[in-house]
Amino acid sequence: MTDTFSPIGRLADHRLALAGGILILMVSLMAVLAPHVAPHDPRQTDMDQSLTAPNRTFPLGTNKLGRCVLSQMIYGARVTLGVGMGVVLVSALVGMILGVVSGYYGGMVDEVIMRLVDVMFALPGILPALIIAGLLGPGIFNLMLALTITAWAGYARIVRSSVLTIKPLPFVESAKALGASHLYIMRVHIIPNCLAPVIVLATFGVARTILAVSALSFLGLGCQTPNFDWGAMLKESLLYMRTAPHLLVCPGLAIMLLVLAFNFLGDGLRDLMDVQANRKQKY
């Protein structure tokens, strides 16, 4: 291991994290540039080419309607990755604000917010999102709403505990003594110092959200036709499992690889942030 001070250099030490980052970047680029990258129009039907196995024209084969699976996956990545990142971004932001407020002010506000967090944790995993999404009705927006409503709690809890350790430190006390406002202290001293665990949690959060989105779409509670994501593609593949297994294998593998990539990146970031935390403690 090289001892380098640049975060990028240290991230590069973790080959897996780097590989994960590159994969994420590639999938993101493909999703953004979908119209230029996809070999076919994902909605173009061709009944003569129904359920063909992977071949030269259709690298990953076609589905029932003769649509190119590769193109569908490239466009589907927009939904899967977009929802994954969007949900995490919003819920991390909301969770962070509530966590900072909860930890900083304490008292009644803290009590109320933390009990709400407990409620969110009283049901395991994606169950609350499943119920909310199901009752709101299927659709991408409702799915995102449901996942965001349930995902903020984890961030709030972790931020609150970092705020509690930062709050009694001398630099916060001195800022207070110098007459800084609460808002200033939170913005300048508290939030930057509890960002690291949030970033790590958020990276793993994207992986979890991608799995959740896929599962909910698979159950018919997410993406609806004519829209599709990888989970919805898997749902569709059920009818043709025996005749066209490529429909089942490709989106599932893609989900797994992307989740793996985010987990690797999260592992790397966690090591990276820990190094920084250790260094800070040493001084």
Next chain:
Amino acid sequence: MDEYLLKRMVSSVIAITGVSLLTFLLLFVLPGDPAEMLAISKYGPRDATQAAIDHLIRQEGLDQPVVIQYARWLKGVVSGDMGTSRISGKPVWQEINVRFPATLCLAGTSLVVSLCVGLPLGIVAALQRGTLWDHLATGTSLIGVAIPNFWLGLILILVFGLYLGWLPTFGYGTLPHLVLPAATVGISMAGITARLTRSAVIDVLGQAYIKTARAKGLPGRVILSRHVIKNALIPIVTIAGIQLGHLLEGTVIIEMVFAWPGIGRLLIEAVHNRDVPQIQGCVLYIAIVFCLVNVLIDLLYTRLDPRVRLTDRD
């Protein structure tokens, strides 16, 4: 510790009450008029006339303030009456009770599978750190964490059910029916078990008492069984606690994949049918089981490790 237990109980009760309140309120934020939906599900779309709706509103007390409706519902829940399912017309409790054994069976078997696969994998990886075995075990566990559990189930169905024809792919009742669903949930959890076990064992291996045992000249086998495993057991119980969430979540989704007649499938079907009383019942039931087992695991934890004073934990 009693104080701690009490505190945990109270916070669990608060959380469960919160869940009940939120699930109850869901009814009112839903798009569409609840009374009309109720009438349609009860009488069918043709007979859901305005008169029928008005009758239902009076009968079910839907014109009363939300707080009173909630209080009445809660009173029913406490006395064991959660209303009737709008689809089947049977009491919600009865539906849940019929389905519960299937879920318990699947969850229990899955937990055993996950421990049988994950523990040895984690222990081997920790003992053979840096070797091919470690990489293999770690790699397997990483993939296990990342694989969508429902997809794993479908792949198993494809291979063992459709191609090889060894096992039934859906249904319930006999042992062969249990194999694929339990393998799916178990394997998808084994990755986490292995990962956590590995780090727990590595932690123990670094302790001074292991060095002492080695210095005494104890054979490796004895050190492993008497010192390493025994001490690693404490974090492993915690793993079981962490696993519980995955277990319940996995069971719910896998029940859909394998048409397993458990609570998970009951819940998802109720969600699809917008059968609100049934949803409320299932959600409350799962929340209570989840919180209760979590408290139990915490208790077990204090029993296993006398050093832990759980009052310090928060």
